[in-house]
Amino acid sequence: MEKGYHKVQELTMSELGLSLEELAGQPLELFAREGAKLLLTVALEEEVTEALKRRPYERSQGKVVGYRNGRRERQVSCGAGIIEIPVPRVSDTEETFRSQLLEAWQRRSKLLEETIPLLYVEGLSTRDFKRALKPLWGKSGLSRSSVSRANKALKEAFNNWRRRDLSLEEIIYLFLDGIYLGVRGNSRNKEAVLVAHGITREGKRVVLHLSLGGRESTESWKGVLNDLVERGLRRPQLFITDGNQGLLKAIKDIWPEVARQRCAVHRIRNVLARVPKKKQDEVRKAVYRIFYAACLDDARDEAKQFLSRYSQEFPTACETLARHLEECLTFYRFPERHWKHIRTSNVIERAFKEVKRRTKVVGRFPNETSALVMVFSILDEERLKWQKVRMKAEDIAWIEEASKALEQEPIKLEFLEEALVA
DSSP, X not given: OOTTOOOOXXXXXXXXXXXXXXXXXXXXXXXXXXXXXXXXXXXXXXXXXHHHTSOXXXXXXXXXXXXXXXXXXXXXXXXXXXXEEEEEEEESOSSOOOOSSSOTTOOBOHHHHHHHHHHHHTTOOHXXXXXXXXXXXXXXXXXXXXXXXXXXXXXXXXXXXXXXXXXXXXXXXXXXXXEEEOOOTTOSOOEEEEEEEEEEXXXXXXXXXXXXXXTXXXXXXXXHHHXXXXXXXOOOSEEEEOOOHHHHHHHHHHOTTSEEEEOHHHHHHHHHTTSOHHHHHHHHHHHHHHHTOSSHHHHHHHHHHHHHXXXXXXXXXXHHHHTXXXXXXXXXXXXXXXXXXXXXXXXXXXXXXXHHHHHHHHOSOSSHHHHHHHHHHHHHHHHTTSOOOOOOHHHHHHHHHHHHHHHHXXXXXXXXXXXXXX
């Protein structure tokens, strides 16, 4: 025999109890099921052989302890569907023989059990499970206990996550935002789900908090910030938020010394909403030059030119731009390589779109826990797709210095007062 080769045991179709006619035109799942059946059958026989120290019909060399006592058919669900396997019976052993491969309570593969919460996260309601998994589960269907176990696993993971210690999380940039969902089945009103996520000193993105927040009141957001503090989160270097007044007031009450960056995309949208459609392309280019300038000084010049040019034609748009514009330009004080990450809250906004897409199937949730668990699962999944932020030692030093400088000397644009008075 040539080196590197070994003899493979050959099996015929008849030995497998199949024929080419039966397999012709059948889906791949059939081959997977038959393969799983063969492997499990052989493995169970080998397990019994190991326990009894002899093969079927083989005489024992010493004292006989235990013997094979036929087989019984057992249905097992695996990723490829339901299979029936002959499970060997063993009698008269000193200790009751229990298969480690096929424990008595394990009638369904762990893979399939894990699939149930994943389908729920994908946006399937409980009643959709049976329909979605029917090709895999066959006639027996999906039991209430399976759904219950899957949902329980998700809820336990969520509760452990929301109580976890944050003292070791060194958050540099802290993002706060909310998404409105139909949380309760007995109400038409939508409620805010409040989310906090951050970028660490290592550049990793982590989701930190998730809770219901009514209409994003100051008290709701203070509850979020207090929860972060109580779980050990240390002072971040920068907040990135939208312009929600309840959120901004909560930040001033809890962490007034931390610099704030308002989302530039939200500000651009608000400005364009106050401009006629036929002029929006022109105004968009002008306002983009403010938020995508080479430096803070250039951004200041672009803002001044914008207000001078459009103050008569679009006074409301100019007032919208000018109001707290300094907080929309805070990112210019931080490392340039981070501007695209902290200029807006786009990362969490994109994740929210995915949440809305999947929850659309569910409609309204039976209770708030179900809503939070699903949002948590989706955000945790989306987090893995988020781009890691490059952080060097000099970046950290720059960030810390910028944060201190902003606390002592915030950005000031004197010409904005004229635009707001006008």
